[in-house]
Amino acid sequence: MTDTHTHNDIGNILTEALPYIQRYSGKTIVIKYGGNAMTDPKLEQGFAKDIVLLKQVGINPVIVHGGGPQIANLLKQLGKESHFIDGMRVTDTETMDVVQMVLGGLVNKQIVGMISQAGGRAIGLTGKDGNLIKAKKLNLERKAIADQPSEIIDLGHVGEIVSINTSIINVLENESFIPVIAPVGMGEDGTSYNINADIVAGQIAASLKAERLLLLTNTPGVLNKQGELLTGLNTQDISALIDDGTIQGGMLPKVSCALDAASAGTQSACIIDGRVEHAVLLELLTDQGIGTLIRQ
Ligand SMILES: Nc1ncnc2c1ncn2[C@@H]1O[C@H](COP(=O)(O)OP(=O)(O)O)[C@@H](O)[C@H]1O
Numbered sequence: 001m002t003d004t005h006t007h008n009d010i011g012n013i014l015t016e017a018l019p020y021i022q023r024y025s026g027k028t029i030v031i032k033y034g035g036n037a038m039t040d041p042k043l044e045q046g047f048a049k050d051i052v053l054l055k056q057v058g059i060n061p062v063i064v065h066g067g068g069p070q071i072a073n074l075l076k077q078l079g080k081e082s083h084f085i086d087g088m089r090v091t092d093t094e095t096m097d098v099v100q101m102v103l104g105g106l107v108n109k110q111i112v113g114m115i116s117q118a119g120g121r122a123i124g125l126t127g128k129d130g131n132l133i134k135a136k137k138l139n140l141e142r143k144a145i146a147d148q149p150s151e152i153i154d155l156g157h158v159g160e161i162v163s164i165n166t167s168i169i170n171v172l173e174n175e176s177f178i179p180v181i182a183p184v185g186m187g188e189d190g191t192s193y194n195i196n197a198d199i200v201a202g203q204i205a206a207s208l209k210a211e212r213l214l215l216l217t218n219t220p221g222v223l224n225k226q227g228e229l230l231t232g233l234n235t236q237d238i239s240a241l242i243d244d245g246t247i248q249g250g251m252l253p254k255v256s257c258a259l260d261a262a263s264a265g266t267q268s269a270c271i272i273d274g275r276v277e278h279a280v281l282l283e284l285l286t287d288q289g290i291g292t293l294i295r296q
């Protein structure tokens with residue numbers, strides 16, 4: 001390859017981004033950064049650079065992060081097992097303390113630190129800050145099957161969202177800050193709640209009327225039974241895939257929040273592979289979409 005070719009290629013790649021930058025400039029993009037996507041420092045630094053680049057060209061990224069594996073690690077060190085029901089962590093009071101330490105502390109500050117190092121102005125928040133996420137206890141209902149009656153499952157401090165107050169996010173966006181949000185909410189009586197990060201990302205995207213919702217995880221997207229990537233899904237496709245057991249565990253809250261965001265006006269929600277370097281830029285600013293696109 002000659003130097004001219006290389007220059008042409010680079011020029012083409014950079015100008016390919018132009019229509020996307022024009023389309024998303026001034027718009028909000030909610031990005032869910034899953035604990036499973038935070039696998040190695042190089043990828044994390046790449047993620048931080050992508051976010052700073054978006055902000056630099058006038059796009060407003062809002063990060064909602066998870067940290068499930070990181071919570072599991074600390075629990076294990078403390079001699080506690082992790083238990084999940086329908087993709088949600090059973091959270092007793094002791095576990096809730098660990099959840100707050102890991103999500104509001106360790107993981108949040110790690111992401112904030114990396115964005116700051118890449119030259120961005122990140123601000124870490126939990127749902128308690130600025131009354132961002134009002135929550136209440138979630139009582140998970142198991143529907144009746146055959147001769148088994150329906151039952152309510154107690155998940156402890158797992159919360160469901162009552163309301164999102166976006167004023168703090170708007171203030172930060174207007175002042176050129178990048179909000180980095182940990183999925184912890186607070187009840188009216190001050191009780192702390194652990195909320196699945198996908199659900200928080202979906203509802204924040206809906207409340208902000210975000211242009212796009214990206215969910216970064218550790219698979220290429222939603223896969224079929226043969227392990228092949230499904231590039232586009234709608235409500236009907238998703239309910240069929242849940243019914244036949246193809247979509248399960250941690251993928252359940254992801255698809256349901258993607259659908260919620262899409263029905264609230266977010267143009268599209270995508271589940272993409274956070275293990276791919278610069279996944280965010282590839283998805284948003286190039287012609288090659290990656291992962292699974294979910295529309296109503
Ligand atoms: N149909 C499916 N396609 C892809 N992944 C699936 C599917 N059904 C279940 N999963 C599981 O969902 C996981 C992603 O959810 P989760 O572990 O909660 O990730 P994150 O920490 O990024 O939120 C995948 O690693 C995979 O094990």
Ligand SMILES: CC(=O)N[C@@H](CCC(=O)OP(=O)(O)O)C(=O)O
Binds near residue numbers: 034035065087159196
């Ligand atoms: C209720 C519930 O399950 N909360 C999650 C919150 C973190 C999360 O969602 O992290 P990932 O996105 O990395 O899975 C948990 O305790 O693991």
